Amino acid sequence: MPFDDIRRHGPERGGAHERAINLPPAILWIIGLNVAVQLLRELLSEAVDSRLVIEFGLVPTAYTGQPGADWLSLVAAPFTYQFLHGGWVHLGVNMLSLAAFGAPVERFLGVRRFVAFYLSAGLAAGLVHVLSFPDSSDPVVGASGAISGVFGAVLVLLWRVGRMPSLLPVAGVWIALNVFFGIFGGTPGAGGQPVAWTAHIGGFIYGLVAIRMFAPPSAREERPPPQRPQ
Template sequence: MPFDSSDRRGPGRGTGERAINLPPAVLWLIVLNVAVQLVRGLLDTPEDESIILTFGLVPAAYTGGGGDLLSLLAAPITYQFLHGGWLHLGINMVTLAAFGAPIERLLGARRFVLFYLSAGIVAGFVHVLINPGAGDPVIGASGAVSGVFGAVLMLMRYVGSLTSLYPVAGVWIAVNVFFGIFGGTPGAGDAEVAWAAHIGGFVYGLLAIRFFAPRRE
């Protein structure tokens, strides 16, 4: 990427380089997501369903009242680390690796994690706003990853490698609305696609990345 500021030394970068050359925050986010999926695989179905209901983001719990306080406080973050299966997880983590690495190298690990999680939080509450009475939990890192993708486009526009945001953003939003209405997204199975969360995270990424990027003197 044109804004990837990692120090690269060409073909002979030395023998101490990691086999998986991802910056630390992106790598640990992927490891944490995979670890959560592995642990869930060891649980019985009722226990796993209980975790999804407790730590997934349920819109009706916020709009209808009566939700457990721990769940209400934790779910906007924890839902980002729960996935509908290995394919769902794999798609999100590959996308995170591709787009998150250059963004973390620009922001640094701490700012990147704050940006990533905040994108997921905003994405989740956009879903709540659009589906206030929904009783089914939304899960997955797609909203946060969409924020990272939005940040990539904005930075590409900033450095001049993308002449206009509108065609790419328009197509991306249209695709998400299409799959949200008609289904068929890879990895989603029979679950409803949280298209509003994807779009909310994406728009947040476009608008918010400038506040996280370090200022240059």
């Protein structure tokens, strides 16, 4: 996978035998869970599926004054919205992105730290969306906020190992693209769901900042200074 050599800086080491699909376990489980959820939704009627999205998607007004919101939905939705998608294209784009950018981050953090980081990035992204659109009653679904956090983290890892001289140009372009497509475009295959572009940006910034807090203690040292040519 891209940037795979970052794993040598993390706590895990590859074994002698390589799998055909060379993805670490948490990534495989997250992808499998997302696909399983989408498959189960295909078995539901349209009415039941719509109700499921309303109950377990992230609805800002449920947290900003809508009366009668179910407490289970309020507690679960910040997590469950990350595993619901607007369609197979939306799911496929997100899972391919997770596979590309998540593998080196998981190998750096380890399984448990990665899962905690991934879910917390989704929570941060969801919080930013709720704060940005407090009057919206549209349910937001998708793993994009969490994956944006993973993308921010992998940029930091690239910078740490000297493969990126500065984070600012890439981060600036990425944020600008999200603003542009959030205002003028749409999420591929999202099935009419609103584009949570502020959540993407929030998750991304969270990933840039929080990756160090989740890093193993032995890997929290500052980036070594670049070597000057002799």
